[in-house]
Amino acid sequence: MNKETEHSFVELLETHQNIIHKVCRLYTNNYDAHNDLFQEITIQLWKAYPKFRGDAKFSTWMYRVGLNTAITLYRKSKRSITTQDFEGVAFKISAEPYDDTEEQQLKVLYKAVHQLNDIEKALVFLYLEDKDYSEISETLGISEVNARVKMNRIKTKLKTILNP
Amino acid sequence: MEELELLKKDWNKDKPEHKKLAATDIYPMLHKKSSSIAKTLFYISIAELVFWILVSIIPYFTSDSYRKRVESIYTNDTFFTVLNILTYGIVLLFIYLLFKSHKAISVTDNAKKLMESILKTRKIIKYYVLYNLIIAGISIVAGTLVAINQNPELSNTVSHFSDKQKLLGCAIVLGVSIAFVLIIWLFYRLLYGLLLKRLNRNYNELKKLEV
Secondary structure: OOHHHHHHHHHHHHHHHHHHHHHHHHHOOOHHHHHHHHHHHHHHHHHHHHHOOOOOOHHHHHHHHHHHHHHHHOOOOHHHHHOOOOHHHHHHHHHOOOOOOHHHHHHHHHHHHHOOOHHHHHHHHHHHOOOOHHHHHHHHOOOHHHHHHHHHHHHHHHHHHHOO | OHHHHHHHHHHOOOOOOOOOOOHHHHHHHHOOOOOOHHHHHHHHHHHHHHHHHHHHHHHHHHOHHHHHHHHHHHHHOHHHHHHHHHHHHHHHHHHHHHHHHHHHOOOOOOHHHHHHHHHHHHHHHHHHHHHHHHHHHHHHHHHHHHHHHHOHHHHHHHHOOOHHHHHHHHHHHHHHHHHHHHHHHHHHHHHHHHHHHHHHHHHHHHHHHOO
16 A cells, blocks of 8 residues: 555544543553554454445444444453553442442442443443444444443443442 | 442443553554464364375375375376366365355354354364375375275285285275374364364354254
């Protein structure tokens, strides 16, 4: 690929990088793993870039490639395994009593989302990103009805995690 | 659900998730090597092809007596020539199927389809390995029988065996073949099991949603 393509890709990625950071935030739990996954998603986006057609929004396309990398292609590197993760911190959070302050609620909520499995996280991620069920179902390859049903189950699951 | 809406509000606040990367940080990433499962699987399948092809041709080039014996068999016997062509035909077919399925893996497909493409590739490698193991197993047994038949000293020794000893001999050859095939098979189970553990788990989870 030529310099011009590289330049336009980097420019787009720089603008929309927060999407990748959000995926990394959901699927990793330490700084090194975050960077590692970010890099892998960037490589996958770059490799697939020639196939990117302008008719879709770059950001929409990023959601698909980003999630696919996180739930299917990504292999944890040695670097990210050897680093101490945030589990200790997260454990401390869960041990604290659940009170009504918004900040505390959010902490516990993020911790609860981290406990979901990869597919559930993908659904929650797209939901938080305000994607409609047709886009969620297209991204994951499931029917719209099943996406709705699963989302409802996740809500119930989160409730159980929050109020055991 | 109230809580999830609260999370959504926070999630979409315009706050940086991470240190914002500059273009100069992104450029080097484009030239780094991917460590994705698809790529690892591709390398494994290439190694697999090369390994089993080498296993079948190395004895031909390293042992003079083996080469002479093989050449005499092939020039004299149409059956073995056909068998040889068939064997290479099968290897070529596997190479074609592997490359085709690797090409079909696309990160822009939906998650389920992407997983299915990867699992299909893994299945082709699995059949290739299984095919080679069966051939290896048959070769050990057939090789032993041919060796006994063609080596007068050996066939003389065997002819003095009692029925019980012959049976024991057969059992040993068969046992060794099975153990050899099993050990290699277990190695592959472990290799692919570890590599695709997460993918399989996620694929099953997606499939469960469609039931």
